[in-house]
Amino acid sequence: MDTSISQGLNKEGLPVQSIVAARTATPGDLSLLAEQVAQVPTDPGCYLWRNAEGEVIYVGKAKNLRARMRQYVTLSDDREKIPLMMQLVASFDYLVVDTEHEALVLERNLIAQYHPYFNVDFKDDKSYPYIALTKGDMFPAIKYTRERHKSHTRYFGPYTDSRAARETIDTLRKVIPICSATCAEWRRVRRMLERQLEDAQVIQMICAQKGRPCFDYHVGRGPGVCVGACTPEEYKQIVRRVEHFLSGHRSEVVHELTDEMQLAASELDFERAGRIKRRLDVVRGLDDRQQVDFASSIDIDLVGFYREETIAGACVFCVREGRTIRSVEFILNKGFDVSEVELVEGFLKRYYEETADIPAEIDVGIDLPDADVIAQWLTEKRGRSTRIHRPQRGEKHHLMETCERNAHHALMRYMMRTGYADERTNQALLQLESALALPQAPMRIECFDISTLHGAFTVASMVVFTNGRADTSQYRRFKIQAELSEANDFLSMQEVLGRRFAPERMADERFGKRPDLLVVDGGKPQLSAAISQLKELGLDIPVCGLAKSDEEVFVPWDDTPVVLPTGSASLYLIKQVRDESHRFAITFHRELRDKAMTVSVLDEVSGVGPARKRALMKHFGSMKRLKAASVEEIAEVPGVSMLVARAVFDTLRASQQAITT
The missing domain is CATH 1.10.150.20 (5' to 3' exonuclease, C-terminal subdomain)
Structure with a gap:
């Protein structure tokens, strides 16, 4: 039994009924694991797959533990990562709970505890900035923080931009003067109250007579707790307004400030009325900057994603009262190497576990199988109903597309900032060198593809990747000169390679130098054509073929195709090369066909x-x-x-x- 899990769960009060550890097997021994899974109960719960070192590499939840875990050991789960992951699994634990909803909460806690490699999580797993209200104090203060553990503090966020969080605090205090936790005078009053809480009224009188006004009070951003200018009852009203403002519900704040301004004007207190008007101008200025508005006053979050091979960007638009009050962006540690459903559900669990700002509706771009379970969890956490929705038309759908574009840009900025693309490219070249037994890293890759319509308008493309990047200046395209009565990729490939690697072309600087790796789009037939032509020309160039169906790489020295690991940098690069050659070939084919049709008719x-x-x-x-x-x-x-x-x-x-x- 994993005692660390047991103690942690008991401390949290989770309704765990049993915890069972499997007998350690040889990594990848699915037959032994299948025998052990057959003994797992059919109750709801969570399962933890472990490697030979005992490390948790994946955590999942299930309505029926035995049925779900059997899908792993029989490889009937169609997710691409499962075969690779199960090669590493040597044992498992499982934990039984009462309901599927409890399993979801437990799953999120276990992921937070173990950070398993195969689960979706934030790429940069740091603590994000929050805006906090110290609700445990008699005079709660606002602060910028990265903490997320104090029970008597309410947190708003997370923010992915620390500057945005600080600017929000600055703007808020212009609208609703409230004490800051960084204020020395507020901390002094707080210490006095902590020592003598029963003498709160006496302390207020002392502050009123001998208090030292802080700078914020002088400039109108503090309510004057330090000089006894604000009672606890008045301060509670300030805190309530701050909470509404940070939750995006500004209309109530605007109505209250408007009433106060009119009351001050009716009492001829024009100086106070002027101060309130300036605060209202700040709020209205925020609304003027909004570029995305809804016709109706709704509270929703829109969550968009953009995926690359092993990394993804996520963007959340927080819409309150029909206006987008905040957008936050995250980088995730999984991309196309997990299913879109797993990516979206994993992010929703992580994000809404850490934020207290849960709206009535959360919009995502796909249908989620566990939408009802997640919605139930969020409803209990929020205290009011929350639903998961997929918009398919109208203004929500349009804003979802904008959200997904922002996720794309967030990912691109991250890749540029961190040099992620360069690092992945270097990994890809080294992995290809090893997997394909090349004499050196393939710094120049040439890929050829054939495009035809039953033998008519047959063309070939040649694309070049230099140092792992598309080198469009080296692209070439060929019209196949052989007369073909039907499609014949074998003869077409022989012809184009014969022309490309003819002595006069090899000596032509416009065609560049000899490639380190030659890729042909297709399986064994295309590879055989390439090998035959290179032998005829007396050239020894490493060559491989890439099949479209199973992404298998065919090599001359083995009848069994090489299978590059799913999600690996090498597979991503070689697929990118193949897809680019296909795009270039079919574009040329369509140009010729359209031109011929136009000319023939006219x-x-x-x-x-x-x-x-x-x-x-x-x-x-x-x-x-x-x-x-x-x-x-x-x-x-x-x-x-x-x-x-x-x-x-x-x-x-x-x-x-x-x-x-």
Whole structure:
């Protein structure tokens, strides 16, 4: 039994019924693990997969523990990371609870305790900034902090930008004067009250007579606790307003300040009315800066994601009373190496565990299987109903797209700031050198792809990656010259490689130097064609083929394809190379096909020569627009008469009818 788990759970008061540790197996021995899983109960709970060293590498929850864990040991879980993870598993623990909701809470606590490698978590697992109210004091103060453990303090956040948190505090104190925890005079009064809390009224009188006013009180950002200018009852009203303001519910604050301003004006206290008006101007200035508003007054969070291969960006738009009051961005330690559902659910559990600001609705970009369970957990934490929703149209859907774009930009900024892309590229090149048994790291990679339509308009692309990055100046494209009655990738690949690596091309500086790795898009047939052609040319260039279906890498020296680890930098790079060559080839193929179709149709029109064809295409920009044009619109093209325009229109219409029939 893992006693550290047992003690931690008992301390937290979680309803654990049993904890069982499996007998240690050889890592990857799924048969022994399957025997042990067969003894696991069918109750709700959490499971912890451990490696040979006993380290927890993954934590999950389940409504039925045995059924869920069986999916792992039988490899029937279709997530890409599972085969790799199960190769490392040597034992497991499980913990039984009463409900699926309790399992979710327990799962989040265990992830926070162990930080398992295969679970979704923040990439930079530091403590984030919060704005805190010290609710345990008679005169609660506001402060900027990274702590998250004091029970009598209310926290607002998290913020990912410390400057934004500090600016929010500064703006708030302009609107609602409140003591700051950094104020020396506030700390002095706090110490006096802690020593003699029963004499609070006496202390207030002492402050009123002998107190030293702090600087904030002089400039209107402090209520004057230090000089007895504010009673505990008046201060409670200030704290309540601060909580509403930080929660995004500013309308109530605005209404109260407006009433106070009107009351001060009616009493001819114009100086006080002027101060309140300036505070109202600050609040309205915040609203003027909002770029995203809803027509209705709603409280929602929109959570968007953008994924790369092993990393992801997340962005949260906090909308209160129909206005976006805050956006926060995070970097996650998983990307395409986990499912989108796992990524989204993992983030929601982590984020809303750490924030007290939970809205009535949380919008995400996909449907979540555990949406009801997460919503129940959030409802209990919030004290009011919360739902998980996927917007599919309207202003929420539009704002969700904006949120996802911001997640993309956040990820790109992180990668640039940390040099993450360069580090990953270096890893990829070294991994490819090892996995493909190359003599050196492939600093220059060339990839070839064939695109054809039943043997017509057959073209080939050559893309080049230098030092792991696309080198577009070295891209080349080829028209296949062999006459083909049907698609023949074998002959097409032989031809393009024969032309690329012909002696005159190898000597041509425009084609660059000899590649360190040659990649052909396809499996064994394309690889065989490449090897055959290179042998004929007397060249010894490392070559491999990449199949589209299972992302298997075929090599000349082994009949069994090389399987690069899912989520690895090497797989990401070689797929990027393959996809770029495919894009470049198919773009050229479509250009030739569209051009041929355009020329062939217009060549049938009497009175339309090369000059008029160019004029027509320049005017309309595409064949699609020309086909949609009326006779009068065609006649507007310079040099095209009404008679010729009618001939063009009739020919295009007849051609379109022939295609549809």
